[in-house]
Structure formats: C-alpha cells, structure tokens
Amino acid sequence: MKKVNVLKPVLVSNQQRAKENRRFFDKIHSLVINIIASPGAGKTSFIKKIVEHFKNRYSILVIEGDIKGQIDSQAISMLNVDVIQINTATECHLDAFMTAQVIPQIEKEYDLVLVENVGNLVCPAEFEIGEDYKLAILSTPEGDDKPIKYPLVFHLAKVVVINKTDLIPHLDFNIPQAKKRIKMENPGSMIYEVSAKTGSGFEALYEHIEKEINAKQEDKD
Amino acid sequence: MKKVNVLKPVLVSNQQRAKENRRFFDKIHSLVINIIASPGAGKTSFIKKIVEHFKNRYSILVIEGDIKGQIDSQAISMLNVDVIQINTATECHLDAFMTAQVIPQIEKEYDLVLVENVGNLVCPAEFEIGEDYKLAILSTPEGDDKPIKYPLVFHLAKVVVINKTDLIPHLDFNIPQAKKRIKMENPGSMIYEVSAKTGSGFEALYEHIEKEINAKQEDKD
Numbered sequence: 001m002k003k004v005n006v007l008k009p010v011l012v013s014n015q016q017r018a019k020e021n022r023r024f025f026d027k028i029h030s031l032v033i034n035i036i037a038s039p040g041a042g043k044t045s046f047i048k049k050i051v052e053h054f055k056n057r058y059s060i061l062v063i064e065g066d067i068k069g070q071i072d073s074q075a076i077s078m079l080n081v082d083v084i085q086i087n088t089a090t091e092c093h094l095d096a097f098m099t100a101q102v103i104p105q106i107e108k109e110y111d112l113v114l115v116e117n118v119g120n121l122v123c124p125a126e127f128e129i130g131e132d133y134k135l136a137i138l139s140t141p142e143g144d145d146k147p148i149k150y151p152l153v154f155h156l157a158k159v160v161v162i163n164k165t166d167l168i169p170h171l172d173f174n175i176p177q178a179k180k181r182i183k184m185e186n187p188g189s190m191i192y193e194v195s196a197k198t199g200s201g202f203e204a205l206y207e208h209i210e211k212e213i214n215a216k217q218e219d220k221d
Numbered sequence: 222m223k224k225v226n227v228l229k230p231v232l233v234s235n236q237q238r239a240k241e242n243r244r245f246f247d248k249i250h251s252l253v254i255n256i257i258a259s260p261g262a263g264k265t266s267f268i269k270k271i272v273e274h275f276k277n278r279y280s281i282l283v284i285e286g287d288i289k290g291q292i293d294s295q296a297i298s299m300l301n302v303d304v305i306q307i308n309t310a311t312e313c314h315l316d317a318f319m320t321a322q323v324i325p326q327i328e329k330e331y332d333l334v335l336v337e338n339v340g341n342l343v344c345p346a347e348f349e350i351g352e353d354y355k356l357a358i359l360s361t362p363e364g365d366d367k368p369i370k371y372p373l374v375f376h377l378a379k380v381v382v383i384n385k386t387d388l389i390p391h392l393d394f395n396i397p398q399a400k401k402r403i404k405m406e407n408p409g410s411m412i413y414e415v416s417a418k419t420g421s422g423f424e425a426l427y428e429h430i431e432k433e434i435n436a437k438q439e440d441k442d
Contacts, residue, residue: 038259038260038261038340038342038363039259039342039363039367039370039371040259040360040362040363040364040367066370067343067370067371067372067373068369068370068372069369069370071366071369071370090347090373092313092341092343092344118343119259119342119343119370119371120313120341120342120343120344121259121260121340121341122288122313122339122340122341122344123313123341123343123344126311139261139362141261141360141362141385141388142259142260142261142262143261145292146260146261148289148290148292149260149287149288149289149290149292149340150260150288150340151288151289152288152311164362166391167362167388167391170387170388170391
C-alpha cells in the first residue's frame with residue numbers, strides 16, 4: 001500500500017521556498033539556526049550569550065522575528081553584530097517567504113546566522129525557513145510537561161536548550177523528567193542545560209556550535 | 222472618507238459562529254471566560270484556584286483546549302467539576318467552530334464556563350469563541366516587556382492576571398512597568414497580581430468574578 005502524506009498547500013510552497021533559502025545560505029557557508037521558544041523563555045538572552053562568545057572569531061548575523069517593535073534588535077545591535085529585523089505584523093511565526101525577503105540585504109558571507117523566531121511554541125515549528133536545524137528553548141518556569149503538550153517543536157528540534165536552570169530551586173521542574181519527555185519526542189535530540197542569566201552550562205553548547213561552524217567552513221575548501 | 226476594515230474570510234466566518242455560540246451561552250446564563258497565555262504561564266493552576274473557590278456555590282464547566290493529550294483535563298476532573306476536552310491536533314488556538322462542537326454536550330445551565338485556550342500568546346487572540354471576555358495571564362518569568370511584543374492579546378483582554386508573583390525576588394520583573402505597558406495597550410483593562418502557587422492576591426479576583434456571575438444570574442429573572 002502506498003501512503004501519501006498530504007500537506008496544506010501553504011506548507012508545500014513554503015517548503016519549496018525554504019529549500020531555495022537553504023541553497024543560498026549553503027552557498028555562503030552559513031550555519032543557520034532557527035531558534036524557537038515560548039514568549040519569555042529567554043531567546044534573546046541566549047542569542048546574546050552566543051554572540052558575545054563567538055563575535056571576535058566568526059562573522060555573525062542575527063535575524064530578529066517579532067510581531068511588532070524592535071526591542072530585541074536594538075539590544076543585539078549593542079553587541080556590534082549585524083541584525084536584520086522582520087516584523088510579521090499579524091503572523092505568529094516566521095516563514096520561508098519572509099526570510100527570503102531578507103536575503104537581498106545579505107551582502108557578505110556570515111559564518112553563523114542566528115534566527116530568533118516569534119515567541120510561540122506551536123506555529124513556528126510548522127514552517128521551515130531554510131535553516132540547518134531548529135533549536136528549541138524550554139525555560140524551567142514553563143514546566144517539565146511542555147514536551148508532551150507541544151510535541152511538534154520537540155519532535156523537530158535537533159538541539160533543545162533547557163534555560164533558566166538558576167530558578168530550579170524555586171520551582172517544581174524535574175530535569176530528568178523533562179529530558180525523558182524530550183527524548184520521547186526525538187530520541188536523537190541533544191539537550192543542554194543552561195542559565196543565560198548566570199552563564200552556567202554554556203561551555204558544552206559553545207563547543208557544539210563551534211564544531212558545526214567549522215564543518216560548514218570545511219565545505220568551503 | 223469611508224474606512225473599510227478588511228478581515229480575513231476565515232475570521233469573518235469565525236466571528237459569525239462566535240456570535241451564535243454567545244447566544245447559546247447567554248441563553249443558559251453562563252459567564253464564559255476565554256483564558257489566554259503562553260505555554261507554562263499557569264493557566265491550569267489558575268483555573269484550579271477559581272474552581273476550588275467557587276465549586277460549592279456555582280455550577281462550573283471547564284473547556285480544555287490542547288493540541289494533544291489530556292493532562293490538564295485530568296488534573297481538573299479531580300476537583301469534581303465537569304470538563305470537556307478539545308484536542309486541536311495541529312491548530313495553535315481554539316476557534317468558534319471547535320467551541321460549537323462542544324455545545325451539544327452541554328446538558329445543563331452552568332453559572333461559569335472557564336475555557337483554557339491553547340498555550341500561545343499570539344493566535345488565540347484573533348479568534349473569538351463566543352466568550353464574554355478574554356482574560357490574559359502574564360507570568361513574571363516571561364518578562365515585563367511582553368505587552369509591547371505581543372500587543373493584540375493585551376489590547377483585547379478585559380482582565381490581565383500577572384501570575385507567579387512569588388518568583389519576583391529572583392527575577393528582573395518590574396510590576397509598575399508591566400502595568401504601564403498593559404494599560405498602554407488597553408487603558409480599561411483590570412489588572413490583578415497573583416501567585417497561583419501561594420494563593421496570594423486571589424481575593425480581589427474572586428470578588429470580581431463573583432460580581433460578574435451574579436450579574437449574569439440577574440438577567441435570568
């Protein structure tokens with residue numbers, strides 16, 4: 001028996017456009033990470049940590065997706081890296097077409113492109129943008145049951161970052177339980193525990209990202 | 222000059238269906254509150270507090286919106302109130318049509334209907350379901366900038382609950398700043414500060430809801 005997976009037409013055309021974006025980013029040897037999380041999970045603070053660590057060695061572009069406003073873009077610009085803002089107006093996620101509109105503004109080869117998606121644990125997971133992979137952030141105050149309740153993003157994310165570990169003493173968040181639930185959705189996902197506030201846990205993640213940047217650079221040769 | 226506000230067709234038909242739902246709930250004198258928040262902001266814990274306070278005096282129905290699973294429904298059923306689960310599968314919000322599917326299962330007059338929408342600060346705001354009003358929950362770990370970044374829900378919510386006030390000593394959340402930003406989106410909104418964990422701040426909110434339930438009951442006579 002043959003099985004046909006029917007996708008909504010909007011997702012099919014999005015996927016095609018995402019492939020074209022991906023070809024562009026591959027051509028300029030950029031590692032593109034699509035960062036997805038709930039509002040307030042700490043996406044911007046996380047990006048700031050990554051930027052601060054790598055900015056003197058690698059060229060970095062941050063693409064900021066927000067419904068409205070430029071608060072995060074302004075915060076990241078202060079770190080002296082290139083930032084492009086996408087305001088989605090009523091849309092609750094970035095998609096490949098919005099991302100494609102950014103491409104004509106990219107005038108150099110970036111080693112690392114960090115995309116901060118709109119704060120939403122549901123819809124951004126459905127729309128590829130041309131990324132190498134999705135990185136989901138789960139913050140501890142949200143609770144360790146979120147991988148069960150919002151499974152798609154945890155199913156698709158290659159890397160999951162458990163953020164705000166500094167708050168655990170004040171919460172009922174169970175790290176082994178959370179990890180087990182994440183692995184149930186995606187046994188291959190790599191999980192890192194960090195606090196973007198205190199900086200704890202970032203070393204292993206820096207190493208992970210550095211390896212991936214270097215792998216992309218090797219393609220160049 | 223005349224101004225035409227163009228709505229997406231899906232929103233127009235949703236609005237029509239929401240009006241019909243509203244007529245049904247009005248006929249059975251139910252106060253219907255549509256509860257909207259990010260994942261992990263504390264919607265279920267909030268509902269449990271309200272249910273525990275009112276269940277011996279009023280008849281209560283909880284409608285649970287989740288993408289998948291029944292964790293919250295099960296937790297609320299333990300309190301011995303009626304619960305109806307809606308699983309949205311891929312949809313990131315409840316809409317009037319999903320809510321309409323619940324109506325044939327409603328076999329008595331409920332004084333209070335609490336609807337827990339899917340955890341999402343963006344899309345649920347766009348879709349009326351037939352509610353009396355929207356109640357938004359903003360949890361302190363999300364940050365006090367959320368009303369600026371996700372304005373629609375704060376623009377539309379008649380009541381905003383700032384939850385997890387017990388965590389404030391460990392965060393950079395500024396209550397007056399948050400309130401100012403909520404009021405910028407909706408000067409008429411009523412703001413309550415609570416901790417669903419410790420129970421602090423609920424008295425004023427109970428009073429608010431009780432007045433509204435009584436107003437609905439007066440229509441009956």
